[in-house]
Amino acid sequence: MDRIDRAILKTLQADGRITTNDLAARVALSPSATADRVRRLQREGYIEGYGARLSAKRLGLDLLVFVEVKLDRTTPDVFDIFARAVGRAPEVLECHMVAGGFDYLIKARVADMAAYRRFLSDTLLALPGVRETHTYPVMEEVKSTDALPL
Template structure:
């Protein structure tokens, strides 16, 4: 298995450039990293094969697709057991309205991220999605007033 420490400077440049613009052509990418197009393509294929690149996707403008309000929801379960965790995970994975869900250490069990149209849509999301998840005892919601930084770019 290849580790991050096995990557050289050129591999890291490829990862950095592709994070910024995954639509860049191989020719343009090769120019940016000062390497031949063939060598660049081979390295990119290897980075994909070795799992450093999980996928390529378009980043949509949330407000343009009716999802302008960003909310985070803390969820506390009524009890914790392998069965509840599994049922909760299964339900979350099937909800397209839940963008991210993380089991966390601390005063609650899960942190959920979602985008909705507005507060009315959030109320529907809360009642129709969040409160129907298995084992939910308590929730605390944080509606985002201003997004200061939103990036998927990892330092490499």
């Protein structure tokens, strides 16, 4: 990974639809050399995929919530069952096992508080092993990015 690879990654992270010719011009390489580097970065796993960033607001998913989840038992089988079940919940954007006073931190998007109540009762509390939850509705998104610091 050299400075040109980093420049390619930084540019693609900002604009995944940039043409190879424009990318090549930005990183001062030929289009064929740039395309070779992009293919290598993909093959080596630095680039995991491409996609569109959608507007949650335009799609009617105005409420962002973070939920702390405590499990009734912390055994490998309970962790596995919980992870598989939460992976099937489309409202869940992220789920992280954490160290500290609870087991998982979930980030979810729903339409409104009524939709969250349904999600909580029908999905989260129905997940295997869930003992307790604490919800933190987001009042204002100060910063939201998927861009990694390069």
